[in-house]
Amino acid sequence: MKFTKLLTSAAVALGLATTAMADTTKVGFVYVGPVGDGGWTYEHDKGRLAVEEAFGDKVETTFVESVPEGADAERVITQMALQGADLIFTTSFGYMDPTINVAKKFPKVKFEHATGYKQADNVSVYSARFYEGRAVQGHIAGKMTKTNKIGYIASFPIPEVIRGINSAYIHAKKVNPDVEFSIIWAYTWFDPAKEADAAKALIEQGADVILQHTDSTAPQAAAQAAGNVVTFGQASDMGEYAPFPRVSSIIDDWAPYYVARTQAVMDGTWESVSTWDGIGAGMVGIGEISDAVPADVKAEALALVDALADGSYHAFTGPLNKQDGTPWLAEGETAQDYGDDGLAGMNFYLEGITAEIPN
Amino acid sequence: MDLSAINPVLLIASLMVAATPLLLAAIGELVVERAGVLNLGVEGMMIIGAIAGFAIAVETTSPMVGLVAAMIAGAVLSLLFAFLTQFALANQVASGLALTLFGLGLSALMGQSYVGIKPPAMAKLDIPVLSDIPVLGPILFSHDPVLYIGISLTAAVWWFLKKSRGGLILRAVGESHDAAHALGYNVIRVRILAIMFGGACAGLGGAYISLIRVPQWTEGMTAGVGWIALALVVFASWKPWRVLLGAYLFGGINVLQLNLQAAGIAIPVEYLAMSPYLITILVLVIMSADKSGAPASLGRTFHASQ
Numbered sequence A: 001m002k003f004t005k006l007l008t009s010a011a012v013a014l015g016l017a018t019t020a021m022a023d024t025t026k027v028g029f030v031y032v033g034p035v036g037d038g039g040w041t042y043e044h045d046k047g048r049l050a051v052e053e054a055f056g057d058k059v060e061t062t063f064v065e066s067v068p069e070g071a072d073a074e075r076v077i078t079q080m081a082l083q084g085a086d087l088i089f090t091t092s093f094g095y096m097d098p099t100i101n102v103a104k105k106f107p108k109v110k111f112e113h114a115t116g117y118k119q120a121d122n123v124s125v126y127s128a129r130f131y132e133g134r135a136v137q138g139h140i141a142g143k144m145t146k147t148n149k150i151g152y153i154a155s156f157p158i159p160e161v162i163r164g165i166n167s168a169y170i171h172a173k174k175v176n177p178d179v180e181f182s183i184i185w186a187y188t189w190f191d192p193a194k195e196a197d198a199a200k201a202l203i204e205q206g207a208d209v210i211l212q213h214t215d216s217t218a219p220q221a222a223a224q225a226a227g228n229v230v231t232f233g234q235a236s237d238m239g240e241y242a243p244f245p246r247v248s249s250i251i252d253d254w255a256p257y258y259v260a261r262t263q264a265v266m267d268g269t270w271e272s273v274s275t276w277d278g279i280g281a282g283m284v285g286i287g288e289i290s291d292a293v294p295a296d297v298k299a300e301a302l303a304l305v306d307a308l309a310d311g312s313y314h315a316f317t318g319p320l321n322k323q324d325g326t327p328w329l330a331e332g333e334t335a336q337d338y339g340d341d342g343l344a345g346m347n348f349y350l351e352g353i354t355a356e357i358p359n
Numbered sequence B: 001m002d003l004s005a006i007n008p009v010l011l012i013a014s015l016m017v018a019a020t021p022l023l024l025a026a027i028g029e030l031v032v033e034r035a036g037v038l039n040l041g042v043e044g045m046m047i048i049g050a051i052a053g054f055a056i057a058v059e060t061t062s063p064m065v066g067l068v069a070a071m072i073a074g075a076v077l078s079l080l081f082a083f084l085t086q087f088a089l090a091n092q093v094a095s096g097l098a099l100t101l102f103g104l105g106l107s108a109l110m111g112q113s114y115v116g117i118k119p120p121a122m123a124k125l126d127i128p129v130l131s132d133i134p135v136l137g138p139i140l141f142s143h144d145p146v147l148y149i150g151i152s153l154t155a156a157v158w159w160f161l162k163k164s165r166g167g168l169i170l171r172a173v174g175e176s177h178d179a180a181h182a183l184g185y186n187v188i189r190v191r192i193l194a195i196m197f198g199g200a201c202a203g204l205g206g207a208y209i210s211l212i213r214v215p216q217w218t219e220g221m222t223a224g225v226g227w228i229a230l231a232l233v234v235f236a237s238w239k240p241w242r243v244l245l246g247a248y249l250f251g252g253i254n255v256l257q258l259n260l261q262a263a264g265i266a267i268p269v270e271y272l273a274m275s276p277y278l279i280t281i282l283v284l285v286i287m288s289a290d291k292s293g294a295p296a297s298l299g300r301t302f303h304a305s306q
Helices: A002-022 A040-058 A071-082 A093-105 A130-144 A159-175 A192-204 A218-226 A255-267 A295-310 B008-034 B042-060 B063-087 B092-114 B136-140 B145-163 B165-175 B177-182 B187-213 B225-235 B240-262 B269-290
Strands: A025-030 A059-064 A087-090 A110-114 A123-128 A149-154 A180-185 A209-212 A230-233 A246-252 A274-277 A284-287 A327-329
Touching: A025 A040, A025 A071, A025 A255, A040 A059, A040 A246, A040 A255, A059 A071, A071 A087, A071 A093, A087 A093, A087 A255, A093 A110, A093 A123, A130 A159, A130 A209, A130 A230, A130 A246, A130 A284, A130 A295, A149 A159, A149 A192, A159 A180, A180 A192, A180 B240, A192 A209, A192 A218, A192 B008, A192 B187, A192 B240, A209 A218, A218 A230, B008 B042, B008 B136, B008 B145, B008 B165, B008 B187, B008 B225, B008 B240, B042 B063, B042 B092, B042 B187, B042 B225, B063 B092, B063 B187, B145 B165, B145 B187, B145 B240, B165 B177, B165 B187, B177 B187, B187 B225, B225 B240, B225 B269, B240 B269
Parallel strands: A025 A059, A025 A087, A087 A110, A110 A123, A123 A274, A149 A180, A149 A209, A209 A230, A230 A246
Antiparallel strands: A246 A284
16 A cells, blocks of 8 residues: 555656656757866867756756767667757767767757758757868967977868868968978877877977867877977867967857757747858857967967958968869869868868878 | 888887886786686776876875875775675676776766866986986886886786795686685685775776876776776786787887878878777787686686585
8 A cells, every 4th residue: 555655656746747847948968078078078068058057947958978979879869869858969970870860760859960961850960160260270380380290180080170180281381381290090089098199109200289189188288298399279278288388279169059059949949950150150269379379470360360250261262272283272262161072071181281081 | 101200219118108007907907807706897997096096196296195096096996896796796797897887987076176187297217327228228217117017017916826825826716716715715805805906906007097198187088998908808818928918019009000190101090090909909819829718717706605
């Protein structure tokens, strides 16, 4: 008797809980690294916290961190959808197919996939024009290198990363024709020990500027130990390494977008869109350029930031050739976002880079 | 392609650094497994060692104290595993996995206020005259002390298992705990001591990453080294020197492939990236052709009444 009573009250409580929950919007986040990585995932989680702050009790957020890209991701996303999420942000390129697969099974749930290119009726894609930030980094790097050797720690050979390498390269080359890029593919977004090893390998081979497209602050620490190597914060400000070795950074600011999209779900106005914002819209921030950068270089870099922000300058402006010498952009022409040879699917290096892109 | 950009001396020196956390964790797990216990919690104990060592080193400004704290932390966490498997007779595989999950979670919690802090630097053991010898100096005589501890630990474990009475007892417990029990040895005590040794080694390996190799604290920073250590013990046929060889191979090829990439050598990156795993497995599999198998009681639960 007692037991049945217990069960009944539990059922009642559960019922109450569900009704109480009915008018809250559930937002789920899937992260590729830990929230404390100090980089990519850290910034996405800041966006999540901004959503909580903006809507208070009306929203309930959940997240799962360190989710491997691939089959595991599909399981995690499915679970979130089953638990009643109304909106799910999947925040890494490798979640693209898992997101699309799960979205088919849950047509009423809204999905937002970061940095991908596959859209569906209930899947939006959003990304930031990080390559604009890379242009600024390339400019500073080209001016500051003394060995003319710039090391680049890349993660996976996907368009987003390749765009970054190209953008940094052409802007470094513009101010310093002797500059060379050494590129290491770490095949990971987050592995501090490996990132540190990669940075050390580049430094030992004479690189005195390190750009990174991996998420931890380990390369910053390696550069600091070396003493005379310049770095840039990636995804997050990484300000604890300022003013040197970190002389500037690219900061991802997802908060306004996350708040806006959550609002859209609440209002019932959510539609599948493709968002790709840069410095102008505030999705890409340039972290403070420290005093370790000479004043004239800093002024040039800030002017570049302004030109990119107001649209008077495009980071990929011709004449530019592909690596094999075939023309890509004519004099004064700017790159298209989509289509053949568009930025979204960029899978080629530009002329002057000596390495090859892994398949 | 510019191979001359790679400095072989610096390369060897940095591969030794890259191999050390793996070596420490694997040599500890080797002793645990030779005592007949399969502890899959290496990753969890490493990460706890990484944060405990880091936190204590920052608070006391002494990296040495931090390293000792890391060993204690690893050993304490392993006691939890020891309690579950030796007294509560829980399944070792499940308990080990639980230990890893617990360690990862707890370390993230403990480390929240340590993100972005720089630890006190560990002085290198620059031996005055010896470290100035060209080539040999930077390779052999100018590392941090822990690297030497790793190598001497390998020698000590080899000697202990092979030559000492204590090692004989430990191996007996690992091969047949019933026979060892019948001979009057305290199986549980031997195993608990082995588990704690394994925990201390894993903790030290973790702290090596957070204090010396990287050096900083980031959540989840061991990134799978514990799992590689587990695999290494198996591929090394539970033999200490092979663990050393395997760890240096793995660490070495990893560093080498990064260097080759940086030098822009024309080998496809995909092959370079998988080479550490492939070559280490290949070499150790060929070496283990002598059919030395796993300890016979590995992973089996012991209770005196059974």
